[in-house]
Amino acid sequence: MEPSYRLIQSQANRSFVFKLEPFGLHTRWHYHPEIELIYFMEGRTSAVIGESFQEFEEGDLVLLGANFPHVLQESKEFVRLHPEIAPFGLIVQFTDTFLGNDFIQKPELKPIQTLLSKAKRGLKFHKSSVEKVSDSLHKMQYLNDTRKLISLLEVLAELAETAEFDYLTPKDYFYDHTQDEDRMVRVNEYVYKHFADTITIADVAKIANMTESSFCRYFKSRTLKHFTRFLNEVRVSHACKVLRNGQSVTDAFFESGFNNQSYFNQQFKKIQKMTPMDYQKWKLKGVNPIKPKEPSISSGTPLL
Incomplete structure (x- = not known):
């Protein structure tokens, strides 16, 4: 089955998309040009990431590169055992030019450039790395737009300094979109x-x-x-x-x-x-x- 293109609608007066979203069964396998940071906040979620099946739970953090085919759905088994809990998470979507065509190319941001390049294969961060940014991710929803942006850059900078992650796809994985x-x-x-x-x-x-x-x-x-x-x-x-x-x-x-x-x-x-x-x-x-x-x-x- 071919993944479908997902049109990410930008939010008014914002250079990136920030949302808290449930992972429902209606979602289809899709891709989009935005890079996507996903923080799983509650429940258990099943996913197809590239060509592999994954299970994510509360506290997991994933970074997917642009045009990376994926789908997130609530785990049917988890919902059966815990019908009172609706799996959801924090999602941030942005392009590599969301702050301007050459902003991310500044020498000071070289570590973030490298991180986003690695994300083309999909990254799942180890718990030790997630602990360094989890507080910032939780607080981000309560910040105004300016501080949200600053917090996002701080989170990316922190993640760029860690080698504690796993790739979600093989080295030669590629999808022509x-x-x-x-x-x-x-x-x-x-x-x-x-x-x-x-x-x-x-x-x-x-x-x-x-x-x-x-x-x-x-x-x-x-x-x-x-x-x-x-x-x-x-x-x-x-x-x-x-x-x-x-x-x-x-x-x-x-x-x-x-x-x-x-x-x-x-x-x-x-x-x-x-x-x-x-x-x-x-x-x-x-x-x-x-x-x-x-x-x-x-x-x-x-x-x-």
Whole structure:
């Protein structure tokens, strides 16, 4: 079975993706151009990493390189024995250029360059290494965006200094992802550039060099969601940014590309599980009517 391309939707006003996410049975074998740091916080998780089967448990830490095929799912046996526990973890996704095209190439960051190169084979860190960064990983969810970024670099720097890890794939492991990725990247870039404008299926099908019906099937098979859902998520994510800046709900509606305010309100509540006004009160005043979890686009929890 071929892994599908996973479109990682960036979070508004962030250069990398940070989320707490359950590992559900619906997840498919996939890859994406983002490097992925996964910290398993609760439960036991089954995984296909490259071409091998793995089991991860609370306290495990894994770093996967760009375009590394993988899937994480809750362990059926663990769920059967512990139905009250939902396996979940902390996931950080970033490209090697998330701080600029040449930032990671600075001589001071040579150890991190080497670490990310090793991650092309997948890395599982030993407990002794995890203990050095576990406190930072737990605290990261409570930090503001600037301190999250600093903490991420500190964690990567700490991991870069250790040789205490195991490779998850053989030395010669390689997966050719280029053709599928190129098409999805073109679509992704187009949406993020034009989401405030009118975007039709015909527009993105043309970008992908496909018929409209073929594109719809292709996009759904690769991302497990309809294109309209993805577009609405991008627009709502931008609306969240506008609301966090203290602008009005009307501003958020106009600037995010929706052409009907009733539909905007409907989609915002569907994706965020709260109204635009409630979201703004939550972010600016700390009034949280539903106590949402840390955001995850794939799991339907609020987008920060």
